[in-house]
Amino acid sequence: MPEIRPFKGLRYDPETAGDMGSIICPPYDIIPPTIQQELYGSSEYNAVRLELPKEDDPYGAAAGRLVQWMQDGVLMQDDKPALYPYYQTYTDPEGNTYTRKGFFCALRLHEFSEKKVLPHERTLSGPKKDRLNLFKRTQANISSIFGLYADEKLQADKAIEEFAVTHDPEVDAVFRGVRNRLWKMTDPDVIATVQQVLLDRQVYIADGHHRYETGVNYRNLRSEENHSHTGDEPYNFILIYLANIFDEGLIIFPLHRMVHSLGRFSPEGLIDTLSTHFEVKPLGGRGELKHYLESESSSHVYGVVTSEGIWGIKLKDSPETLLGDSVPAPLLQLSVVVLHELILHRVLGITPEAMCSQTNLVYEEDDRQVFDAVEQGGIQVGFVVKATTVQQVLDISGEGEVMPQKSTYFYPKIMTGMVMHKL
Structure with a gap:
């Protein structure tokens, strides 16, 4: 030290x-x-x-x-x-x-x-x-x-x-x-x-x-x-x-992602597209989503909250297969990295620059606020994520890599x- x-x-x-x-x-x-x-x-x-x-x-x-x-x-x-x-x-x-x-x-x-x-x-x-x-x-x-x-x-x-x-x-x-x-x-x-x-x-x-x-x-x-x-x-x-x-x-608390102001956004279309790479499970509410995330050992599971319903999604393939060399290997263990690259960028079309400037993205540490914001109509879709672990922070730092902004909330x-x- x-x-x-x-x-x-x-x-x-x-x-x-x-x-x-x-x-x-x-x-x-x-x-x-x-x-x-x-x-x-x-x-x-x-x-x-x-x-x-x-x-x-x-x-x-x-x-x-x-x-x-x-x-x-x-x-x-x-x-x-x-x-x-x-x-x-x-x-x-x-x-x-x-x-x-x-x-x-x-x-x-x-x-x-x-x-x-x-x-x-x-x-x-x-x-x-x-x-x-x-x-x-x-x-x-x-x-x-x-x-x-x-x-x-x-x-x-x-x-x-x-x-x-x-x-x-x-x-x-x-x-x-x-x-x-x-x-x-x-x-x-x-x-x-x-x-x-x-x-x-x-x-x-x-x-x-x-x-x-x-x-x-x-x-x-x-x-x-x-x-x-x-x-x-x-x-x-x-x-x-x-x-x-x-x-x-x-x-470490999770930092959930809330997406807004996208043109031509469709909850049904999003879920259809996600089903290509994710197992999709309809859920009944916040309690079911919480249980779903806690019961899954994988880091690459998410809650998708829209005005049309709530789903739990789990990555089918390995992140290495889907993202290849576009993301450094140590970062692929992170929930938010796969979310940003595969879903926010490739599926929803939000550029890395727009993510940095929060043009279409809002971060929220309380998942209850995600549900409320979607219900009130200001947010098109909320993604509820698992928290980054302390060990992941140490592993990635030790490898000389850096995480995307808002990967951790201490x-x-x-x-x-x-x-x-x-x-």
Whole structure:
């Protein structure tokens, strides 16, 4: 693993800023304008005002606030370097409760080619330009990337858990049903244990690919400008939340696909075409579809939801036979890859460019919303998919491949405002 370090976190002072439940916010890329406005109204210090300001000059607004809030005591920088254990307790759509456990640290930045940090998704130039402007103006990591590591013996987890159960959290805040707890851990022996356990392990990026690549670009810019560059400056590191893939609270939700605005679309015609390569089974409703997907061991099974009916479909042939060399072999195990290439592209005629820009495609993590959207008439067809597994993420990253966008949905998102990292 790249070097991880404790750092002097920049945090809200609840005595000055107020209730942390009204201050933390999701990462920028899942905040639509309606939620942005709602967050603005929740507190004058809400982290969205740093993460995704709505002013005409958002980067200048964020930089100005950061300085002002530090002067006013709204934000404070810890006086000792620390690791910050972060636990999120949540309930899934089926009513099961989990606690995902991990910690914030500063991670040394490396190019992907060095194979110390591995991506699993493609990135786009627009978001990277946006985040680079924010990095430059604020000289801070406002929000964290989300990384995974593999420690089957849970050695680091146990050391952190022993600390957490014997100390009160610095933050204990509920945001939209998710409980967020943060501790500050400065004990050098515990920190050394965590560093030693993770020393020879790779980091797999679960979420925050754009921010990670931006961190590398920002480091390169700063190092070129700094004639005294040593490699130990804070800009050589990035704020990351690390979780163990063997943590029982680590869950990936599926991201379902909803198609709209296609010309000459026919539910009956779609099902007839799909029957060439798929076994097609009519189903009675959401409950039957859920049971169908859970009972099938194959990754290449889907639910098809239209105004005319619901079907379960299962690929008849191997994906290698149908897609050949058009898709790298490691990616063929993914449900969404076959869906995108075989159904969305070849059958429905949606180009890869249209998928990237979401011209005809909407993503939704809750399958109930898929049924509702089809019933309301705004969506022509919904495809309910199985979740990508953590092992698939590791396998594909390890092979040097990247998944299509929206292949994974790690829930819950890492909240912005729990702790920040000055560069």
